[in-house]
Amino acid sequence: MVQDFVDIDTPDDIFDGDYEGDGLFDIRTYREKVIDYLAENSNSPTIHKIRNLEPIDAADLRELERVLWEELGTKDEYEKISDIDNLAAFIRSIVGIEQDAINAKFGEFLSGNVFNSQQQEFVKSIIDYVRENGDIEIDDLIEKSPFDNYDIITMFGPQAHILRSIVDIMHNSITAA
Numbered sequence: 001m002v003q004d005f006v007d008i009d010t011p012d013d014i015f016d017g018d019y020e021g022d023g024l025f026d027i028r029t030y031r032e033k034v035i036d037y038l039a040e041n042s043n044s045p046t047i048h049k050i051r052n053l054e055p056i057d058a059a060d061l062r063e064l065e066r067v068l069w070e071e072l073g074t075k076d077e078y079e080k081i082s083d084i085d086n087l088a089a090f091i092r093s094i095v096g097i098e099q100d101a102i103n104a105k106f107g108e109f110l111s112g113n114v115f116n117s118q119q120q121e122f123v124k125s126i127i128d129y130v131r132e133n134g135d136i137e138i139d140d141l142i143e144k145s146p147f148d149n150y151d152i153i154t155m156f157g158p159q160a161h162i163l164r165s166i167v168d169i170m171h172n173s174i175t176a177a
Contacts, residue, residue, distance in 0.1 A: 030077040037072055038095055050092050052101040053173045061176040064088060088174035089134030096131045105169055109162065119156060122147075123166060130170045138167050 028036065041047060046060040064087040069075040084090040102110075109115050109123050125146055130136050141147045141163060153160055 029081075030073045031081050033072045034068065035094060037067065038091065042095070047091065047095060050088050050174060051095050051098045053097060053105055053169060054101075055173050056088055056176050058176050061087065064091065084134055086135055086174060088176070091134070092130070092174060093132065093134030097127070102127055106166065109166065114162070115159070119159070122150065122152075122155060123163075126163075126166060126170070135174060136167050136170050138164055141167065 026033070038047065042051075046056060046063050048054070049056050049060060068078050068087060068090075078090075082090050084093065106123065106127070110120050115123065126136060126141075129140070129144075129146070141152060152163065156163060
């Protein structure tokens with residue numbers, strides 16, 4: 001048996017000594033980097049605000065842009081993995097909402113003193129929706145699942161206006177001033 005040899009001549013890359021890396025490459029996806037960052041920085045003031053339904057401001061938004069679009073990757077990488085325009089909503093879709101914050105903001109509606117059990121379940125579905133999607137707007141209660149299966153006016157009657165307050169609390173807390 002005769003073996004053929006192939007001579008390959010490839011140039012070596014030579015660095016001029018300015019390379020400051022440690023020789024390791026980060027093989028995590030952009031989403032994995034974001035999740036790891038959020039886990040490692042869960043006490044960040046901005047993340048704390050998002051998890052606790054506290055209003056964020058323009059400085060918080062700039063910090064999210066810096067972290068998401070410069071430190072962890074680029075705006076293009078972000079747009080490839082998410083169709084959520086609001087960065088705080090994206091973060092909240094990953095980190096969720098603290099139960100204590102929900103109890104503080106919505107306890108009176110969930111305790112049975114204001115709403116009946118069916119209405120309470122609907123409010124809980126709003127909270128679950130926001131935990132999963134990061135945000136909600138009043139139109140979502142009419143246009144999106146699981147809400148589009150309900151007749152809100154019949155279910156809530158004269159208390160329907162309270163739903164706007166609940167949605168506004170959820171939405172406005174991640175809309176930078």
